[in-house]
Amino acid sequence: MLEEEPHRSVSTSAGRSPGRSPRMTFCRPPTPAFVMMSESPLSRNRGLISDSEQNRLAGARVLVAGVGGVGGRVAETLTRLGVGTLVLADPDTFSVTNLNRQAAATTATLGRNKAEVVAELCRGIGTGAIVEVVREGITPDNVEDLVASSDLVIDGTDYTVPDVGLRLARTARGASVSVVLAVEIGFGVWHTVIPPDGNRFERLLGLAPTVTFDDLASRRVSVPLWRWVLSIPAYIGMDVLAHVEQGHLEAPAVAPAVELSAAVVSTTAISLLVGRRPPASAPRVHHFDARTGKAKTLRPSRVRFYLSAAIASIGRSVG
Template identity: 35%
Template sequence: MNYQDLIDDEFSRNIGLLSEEEQKKLLSSQVSAVGAGGVGGLHILTLARLGVGKFHIADPDTFEAANVSRQFGASKRSYGKNKAEVLAEMVRDINPQAEIRAYTEGVTDDNLDEFLDGSTALVDGIDFFQFEMRRKLFIRAREKGIYAITCAPLGFGSTLQVFSPQGMDFDTYFGIRENDPDEKKLAAFASGLAPYPYHLKYLDLSKVDMAAQKGPAVAPACTLAASLLTTEAVKIITGSQPIYPVPHYIQIDMYRRKLKKGFLLFGGKNPIQMLKTYLIYEKLKESMKGK
């Protein structure tokens, strides 16, 4: 990869906010992006425009018409095509010298280590309901000394949580116990992602289908999530600014003009968080009755 030519041409407008040395670090670094849909696709494209030069992209799904409202790889030309392959091609259009491997089968137990190998950061764009594989990825990333970043699009807002290999781990932050039922793990995950669920004031819960694993989502939340996540990725890769990993979090709701920078003392063992998890769990159980 010819770093100087890329800095002089494709990424010249980054310089001034990034130094040339920082830009070289981005061009020589690899991220592992799991999910190439609503948030994942935009994470990947934004990182590519920032100059990240190497990607592992995993997604077994294909684009369809219902994706076009919020997934930036979705268009009539991409319907029926694998999301990881479409995003890989879009990255090559941005940077023809980029090194990319597309995992069209998604991340599995068999390829998990290979997917993470060589990366500085794990970028989480996997569907909310795919909890067990997300948990495996975050645990293994920690074991490999890799940062993991997740941003949940919620309503017209987003949250940000960064997991440092030396900081609080995934299970502790979310309050996950191995033998908990799946619904309780999802409840704990939701509670930890959004300690202040601002979006519930305007979310029509009747449009949330837990059985079908579908709910409302809009493009502005995805773009905000990408802004939050990719900025953290730049800081991690370049070492240019301090990182505030969990139990620190950021929550923004643009619709209600709310911003919260918080510190979740004791993570999922915080008594208030435990109560929130219980209440969400009860709602999940109720919504699943008769499904």
């Protein structure tokens, strides 16, 4: 702990020569009262989160739908930021393929339900957060109650099941609740907010307002890859991406992108909960690539996607 210097007053030297200015010593300002308070799990939030904002977070209830990679890390981060209640919904269990990027995935948690593992992690942080677990994940039977009782929804579901995302977005719209969504691309991420006004999710993915959940679940209606992958970084293997688009392989995903995604989603969530404006709202998204250092706000574009694919292919051929 820093020792406070003795309080000094302005003084003059006795017997000084006539005409000389008095010798002045400026006192150090007293230490603010909140700095002197005893340490707490959230004390380092001060200066970035005000006391009134911290109180608002303590009273907030956030639904995290899907807590594998991004969702799990978001749940942990929101706990460390002081969110009072978290509802974690995920029917999946940790598998070997999760070990490369999902923070709660370890050899000790393989085969365990993701929501239960992340809940244990959050409760162990010690901020006093209430953490509820929904082992069955988001279903048609529970989505209305889960969303309506929440102040904010984090959509951490897989982009390969857009019917779940659509169900969350439409339910949230009816309950006047915003949804935060993010997708990792290479070593980058794009993220956005789905406000509860208009068909924002449908516009983002190019879906008709009349599309049904069954249309997406049965794949009678599909979302093209360029709606999810805004542009292809030159460092991504085009042969792998072709297999991903054909459904033969899962999309490549690495830990840095998951961590980056969780960071921007958590920051956006906090902004919304305390009344700040987010950096982007659907159908616009904010994209940042940590490997290239490039950032931009844009809308999904078919032309941009295929142009980036052509450039990436040429670059690999030349290389």
